[in-house]
Amino acid sequence: TMAPTTSLKIAVIPGDGIGTEVMPYGIRCLQAVAQAFNISLNFTAFNFASCEYYQKHGDMLPMDWKETLVKFDAIYFGAVGMPDVVPDNVSLWGSLLKFRREFDQYINLRPCRLMPGVRCPLIDRKPGDIDFWIVRENTEGEYSNIGGKIFEGTDRETVIQETVMTKTGVDRVLRYAFSLAQHRPRKHLTSATKSNGISITMPYWDERVHDISLSYPEVRVDKYHIDILTAHFVQKPDIFDVVVGSNLFGDILSDLGPACTGTIGIAPSGNINPDRTFPSLFEPVHGSAPDIAGKGIANPVGMIWAGQMMLQHFGYFDAASLMLQAIEAVLARGDTEVLTIDMGGKGTTQSLGEAIEKEIQAFT
Numbered sequence: 001t002m003a004p005t006t007s008l009k010i011a012v013i014p015g016d017g018i019g020t021e022v023m024p025y026g027i028r029c030l031q032a033v034a035q036a037f038n039i040s041l042n043f044t045a046f047n048f049a050s051c052e053y054y055q056k057h058g059d060m061l062p063m064d065w066k067e068t069l070v071k072f073d074a075i076y077f078g079a080v081g082m083p084d085v086v087p088d089n090v091s092l093w094g095s096l097l098k099f100r101r102e103f104d105q106y107i108n109l110r111p112c113r114l115m116p117g118v119r120c121p122l123i124d125r126k127p128g129d130i131d132f133w134i135v136r137e138n139t140e141g142e143y144s145n146i147g148g149k150i151f152e153g154t155d156r157e158t159v160i161q162e163t164v165m166t167k168t169g170v171d172r173v174l175r176y177a178f179s180l181a182q183h184r185p186r187k188h189l190t191s192a193t194k195s196n197g198i199s200i201t202m203p204y205w206d207e208r209v210h211d212i213s214l215s216y217p218e219v220r221v222d223k224y225h226i227d228i229l230t231a232h233f234v235q236k237p238d239i240f241d242v243v244v245g246s247n248l249f250g251d252i253l254s255d256l257g258p259a260c261t262g263t264i265g266i267a268p269s270g271n272i273n274p275d276r277t278f279p280s281l282f283e284p285v286h287g288s289a290p291d292i293a294g295k296g297i298a299n300p301v302g303m304i305w306a307g308q309m310m311l312q313h314f315g316y317f318d319a320a321s322l323m324l325q326a327i328e329a330v331l332a333r334g335d336t337e338v339l340t341i342d343m344g345g346k347g348t349t350q351s352l353g354e355a356i357e358k359e360i361q362a363f364t
């Protein structure tokens with residue numbers, strides 16, 4: 001948690017497909033809440049990191065993208081990808097993954113919260129039962145690029161890929177997770193491990209968890225092996241408060257968690273550089289969704305909720321909590337004229353986006 005800055009400079013990158021359709025409502029909701037709380041938000045829009053930009057320039061980003069974006073406190077990102085025009089690996093590696101790496105966004109943060117009015121795929125769960133955070137290590141671990149193929153073309157052909165965990169890398173994600181848990185009422189941290197099967201890196205992870213836990217005596221810590229942990233996500237999601245995992249385990253959990261709480265259209269995500277050396281990036285979990293792009297029916301909640309996470313990240317807790325309340329109030333009302341099709345309604349991006357904006361304005 002950090003002290004609020006006087007003015008937040010936000011780089012807006014709508015990207016492709018429904019990213020460009022949901023972004024305006026994210027900004028409008030943020031502007032409404034900023035006005036209510038007298039927060040100064042400064043938005044600057046960029047057309048790069050989109051496939052349209054790629055088609056014109058042969059690259060996803062301009063040469064000086066880093067100098068341009070580094071001046072901002074945060075990046076508010078829509079979605080990227082036009083798979084019919086630009087291969088997904090080109091558009092993704094050429095934009096989002098560059099930001100993540102170059103801006104050392106070593107935390108991936110996702111809420112796992114059951115919202116009212118959302119059909120939960122888990123049996124007998126109601127809002128309030130599921131409310132936790134997933135913290136994923138975002139830079140090293142299992143996704144190292146170290147390894148290769150040996151004895152190629154022979155019957156001994158073998159591939160090896162190393163997992164790399166550095167003390168710095170492990171400790172910084174754990175400290176973030178502990179500190180998040182410490183600021184929550186339940187003060188409970190769950191660590192994802194597999195030290196019964198992975199005999200070198202995972203015991204090291206456990207050891208670091210124990211070591212760091214000594215600096216956070218108020219936080220209750222437990223650990224589960226990843227296999228049973230995924231089962232618990234489905235069967236007892238109420239036991240979790242903050243869950244921390246390595247790059248691979250965190251990756252799996254951060255898709256499973258939001259899937260347990262309903263539609264992909266509402267989930268947000270933060271790629272965070274907690275030290276604020278570089279901007280952090282906030283985005284909806286969903287992609288550019290070419291199948292529904294251009295129809296005006298995309299659910300804007302993921303984008304709006306990502307904006308809410310951004311406010312929370314910068315320490316505007318009252319504004320963030322009001323924004324979340326506004327989203328919940330609109331979803332709870334269950335007005336089918338307002339809700340988008342993915343939520344069982346007949347509404348549009350506009351009807352749902354504007355309903356949340358109005359709800360924010362009504363609170364004030």
Ligand code: ATP
Binds near residue numbers: 264286288291299
């Ligand atoms: P990615 O390439 O990032 O995995 P994608 O662009 O291929 O993503 P998603 O955006 O993840 O696909 O969408 C998967 C499915 O969910 C699609 O059928 C899409 O229409 C639907 N979907 C995604 N986002 C939304 C949304 N905001 N509102 C409604 N439906 C959505």
Ligand code: MG
Binds near residue numbers: 287
């Ligand atoms: Mg895609």
